[in-house]
Amino acid sequence: MGLFDNIGAALGKGGAFSGFVTGALARQLPAKLAAALAASPYGDAEGLLERFREAGFEAEVASWLGSGENLPITTEEVMEVIDPMTMTDLAGALGVPPSMLPGLIAQYLPMAVDKMSPEGRLVPPA
Numbered sequence: 001m002g003l004f005d006n007i008g009a010a011l012g013k014g015g016a017f018s019g020f021v022t023g024a025l026a027r028q029l030p031a032k033l034a035a036a037l038a039a040s041p042y043g044d045a046e047g048l049l050e051r052f053r054e055a056g057f058e059a060e061v062a063s064w065l066g067s068g069e070n071l072p073i074t075t076e077e078v079m080e081v082i083d084p085m086t087m088t089d090l091a092g093a094l095g096v097p098p099s100m101l102p103g104l105i106a107q108y109l110p111m112a113v114d115k116m117s118p119e120g121r122l123v124p125p126a
Contacts, residue, residue, distance in 0.1 A: 036093035040086055046122055049113065055081045064113035065120050073110060078102040 034044075042048040052061050052073075063071040079087070079102045091098040116122050 032094050036090045039093065040090060042086075045113075045116075049122070052081050057081065060110070061113075064110045065117040065122075067120075070110040070114050073106050075102045075106045078105045078109075 037044055037048060040048075042051055049061050049065075057073065057077065060071040060073050063069065082090070082102070082105075087101055088098045091101040094101070096104065113122070
C-alpha cells in the first residue's frame with residue numbers, strides 16, 4: 001500500500017472530514033493525489049516532505065519517518081509550507097474545496113508518512 005493509499009484509507013474510515021470525503025472519493029484519492037503532486041512544484045511525496053523540511057519542520061518530518069510518536073502539524077503550518085496557488089491547484093485536482101485541503105493534509109499526512117516509512121524513509125508503492 002502506497003503513501004496515498006494510506007491517506008485514502010484513513011479518509012474513508014473517519015475523522016474530522018469524513019462527512020465530506022466519502023468512500024468513493026477516499027478510494028480515488030491515492031491516484032488523484034499522486035497525479036496532483038506530480039503536476040506540482042514538489043513532484044512527489046518526497047518532494048513535499050522536502051518542502052516541509054525547508055520550511056523549518058525538520059523535527060516533524062523526522063518524527064513521521066521515525067518509529068516514535070508523530071509530531072503534529074497544524075492547518076496554519078501547512079498553509080505556511082504550501083503556497084496558495086499550489087494549494088488551489090492541488091485542491092482542484094483532488095476535487096476538494098481549497099479551504100479544506102490544509103486541514104486534510106494536517107490531519108492525515110503525518111499518519112500516512114509514518115505508515116509508509118517502516119525503516120525511516122518512504123517506501124515507494126509496489
